[in-house]
Amino acid sequence: MARTVFRLFTMSVAVLLLLGLRVAAEGRRNRCFFNRTQESCVCYNLSEETASSIIQCLPATVVEFWGGDLEKYTALPIRDLDDSVIDTLGSLIIQKIIIGNVLVPEMLLARVLKFFSYTHVQELAFESCIFQGTGDWRDMEGQDLPILSLSFHNVTSAPLTGSEPAFSSLGRWLGTLEELAVTGSRVTSLPCAIGRLLRALHSLNLAHNSLGDGSLAPAFCQGALPQLQQLSLHHNNLSSYHGVCEGVGLLPQLRHLDLSHNQLVADPSSSCQWPPSLLHFNLSNTGLDEVPALLPPHLEVLDMSHNHLHAVDVSLSSMKKLFLSQNLLQAVPSIRNYPMLDTLHLDNNFISELPRAEMKLLGQLQDVAVAGNPFSCSCSGAGGLQALAATGHLGQGWPGDYRCHSPEQYQGWQVAQVPMSVLRCDPATVVAPICVALALLAVAGAVWLARSRSCHRA
Numbered sequence: 172m173a174r175t176v177f178r179l180f181t182m183s184v185a186v187l188l189l190l191g192l193r194v195a196a197e198g199r200r201n202r203c204f205f206n207r208t209q210e211s212c213v214c215y216n217l218s219e220e221t222a223s224s225i226i227q228c229l230p231a232t233v234v235e236f237w238g239g240d241l242e243k244y245t246a247l248p249i250r251d252l253d254d255s256v257i258d259t260l261g262s263l264i265i266q267k268i269i270i271g272n273v274l275v276p277e278m279l280l281a282r283v284l285k286f287f288s289y290t291h292v293q294e295l296a297f298e299s300c301i302f303q304g305t306g307d308w309r310d311m312e313g314q315d316l317p318i319l320s321l322s323f324h325n326v327t328s329a330p331l332t333g334s335e336p337a338f339s340s341l342g343r344w345l346g347t348l349e350e351l352a353v354t355g356s357r358v359t360s361l362p363c364a365i366g367r368l369l370r371a372l373h374s375l376n377l378a379h380n381s382l383g384d385g386s387l388a389p390a391f392c393q394g395a396l397p398q399l400q401q402l403s404l405h406h407n408n409l410s411s412y413h414g415v416c417e418g419v420g421l422l423p424q425l426r427h428l429d430l431s432h433n434q435l436v437a438d439p440s441s442s443c444q445w446p447p448s449l450l451h452f453n454l455s456n457t458g459l460d461e462v463p464a465l466l467p468p469h470l471e472v473l474d475m476s477h478n479h480l481h482a483v484d485v486s487l488s489s490m491k492k493l494f495l496s497q498n499l500l501q502a503v504p505s506i507r508n509y510p511m512l513d514t515l516h517l518d519n520n521f522i523s524e525l526p527r528a529e530m531k532l533l534g535q536l537q538d539v540a541v542a543g544n545p546f547s548c549s550c551s552g553a554g555g556l557q558a559l560a561a562t563g564h565l566g567q568g569w570p571g572d573y574r575c576h577s578p579e580q581y582q583g584w585q586v587a588q589v590p591m592s593v594l595r596c597d598p599a600t601v602v603a604p605i606c607v608a609l610a611l612l613a614v615a616g617a618v619w620l621a622r623s624r625s626c627h628r629a
């Protein structure tokens with residue numbers, strides 16, 4: 172993976188190099204297309220012929236290169252750039268470069284990467300690239316680069332073997348990198364040494380790889396990624412909730428952790444404590460049938476949608492957003508346990524009624540969603556939902572996705588269409604006054620009768 176990172180760099184440099192080569196290829200087919208509204212430019216089939224056409228990309232802030240094979244340039248002699256080229260690079264407004272579907276010799280990347288220091292490119296992304304061979308990175312020793320965000324998606328490179336020297340040569344720049352993504356690239360490990368070089372990194376995305384429980388602790392070793400705030404591990408090969416907890420225990424600034432789409436098992440006897448900095452936790456689609464007993468203590472956002480939860484009875488006073496859609500819940504969790512809550516999603520569960528006692532609290536949330544549940548359209552059921560909808564805080568799905576499951580007469584009806592007549596729903600409020608009136612009438616009648624009798628007598 173370390174290698175991948177370095178290889179990736181090289182490629183972008185090659186692009187700039189080609190720009191610098193200014194190979195005259197006038198009259199050839201246009202290969203770059205500038206889109207004024209998007210301020211972006213797309214070039215196809217990267218080669219020296221691209222160089223003549225790349226002029227069109229000068230006003231772009233985003234430049235994409237798709238397709239091409241740079242193998243034949245590996246042995247190209249690369250001189251230091253002359254001043255006019257350096258001036259040109261310095262005047263470019265390009266901020267982001269995307270390189271896709273390109274075969275990149277690492278040797279070439281290693282030689283051209285340093286030229287990025289003359290540009291203002293802050294983001295570099297490689298998609299579906301193949302990195303070839305090994306580069307000699309010594310030229311990068313002590314070199315600063317303006318690139319703050321680096322990403323690799325679906326890239327292939329040789330397995331990691333003894334690439335620590337390469338890492339340390341890039342150390343100066345890696346120490347300033349803020350965002351790194353290596354996704355969909357069959358990554359199984361991240362060396363501790365690279366984590367220690369990434370001193371300023373605040374976001375790391377390793378989604379869609381093959382990381383297992385055992386690969387986390389070595390990657391997030393003591394001193395690695397000291398500024399990391401966001402870690403995304405969705406779609407990997409993680410299986411132990413406890414193991415992940417142990418694995419990220421040394422990340423002191425971690426705020427946001429995404430473990431969705433892993434098949435996790437939570438061991439109830441575990442006593443592992445999550446970093447107290449953790450505020451946002453995504454456990455969506457992780458196969459859990461219970462809310463794990465040990466959650467990060469100051470959690471504000473918890474996504475446990477798409478699991479097999481039957482009940483939720485945790486209380487976390489800091490909780491602001493709770494996502495519990497697509498579970499097996501039969502009741503609304505007691506929201507008194509969450510005084511800060513503003514969002515509650517409970518779509519597609521087995522909830523038949525919203526508790527009357529909590530209705531007022533639910534109405535105070537900013538965003539409530541309960542669509543796709545088998546509602547009982549009794550007076551309290553349908554009436555409660557209609558009242559909640561009237562607050563305007565019911566999320567999308569109302570009224571179409573809120574349907575009655577019972578009683579039989581309303582089965583399949585939209586909850587919104589169930590008539591709420593006073594007589595049907597709250598007979599007591601209608602009947603009681605009638606009874607009182609009747610009683611009064613009877614009394615009045617009796618008095619009148621008594622009086623008229625006494626009159627007779629008199």
Ligand SMILES: *[C@@H]1O[C@H](CO)[C@@H](O)[C@H](O)[C@H]1NC(C)=O
Binds near residue numbers: 205206208209
């Ligand atoms: C520029 O990009 C926009 C949005 O992708 C697209 O609608 C438009 O057709 C493009 N213009 C040209 C000239 O390609």
Ligand SMILES: *[C@@H]1O[C@H](CO)[C@@H](O)[C@H](O)[C@H]1NC(C)=O
Binds near residue numbers: 200201202238
């Ligand atoms: C890129 O190369 C492919 C084949 O190598 C060709 O079919 C395609 O037309 C080329 N695209 C451009 C824009 O030159």
Ligand SMILES: *[C@@H]1O[C@H](CO)[C@@H](O)[C@H](O)[C@H]1NC(C)=O
Binds near residue numbers: 299
């Ligand atoms: C991944 O990259 C390879 C080239 O390395 C490409 O052939 C393949 O289509 C890409 N897959 C996806 C899903 O983009």
Ligand SMILES: *[C@@H]1O[C@H](CO)[C@@H](O)[C@H](O)[C@H]1NC(C)=O
Binds near residue numbers: 381383408410
């Ligand atoms: C996932 O992990 C298991 C062991 O937990 C291992 O047997 C399997 O090969 C791993 N799968 C991948 C794709 O790495």
Ligand SMILES: *[C@@H]1O[C@H](CO)[C@@H](O)[C@H](O)[C@H]1NC(C)=O
Binds near residue numbers: 474
């Ligand atoms: C959690 O992850 C899922 C799937 O990866 C995503 O769709 C969802 O938006 C995430 N939830 C939050 C609250 O970010």
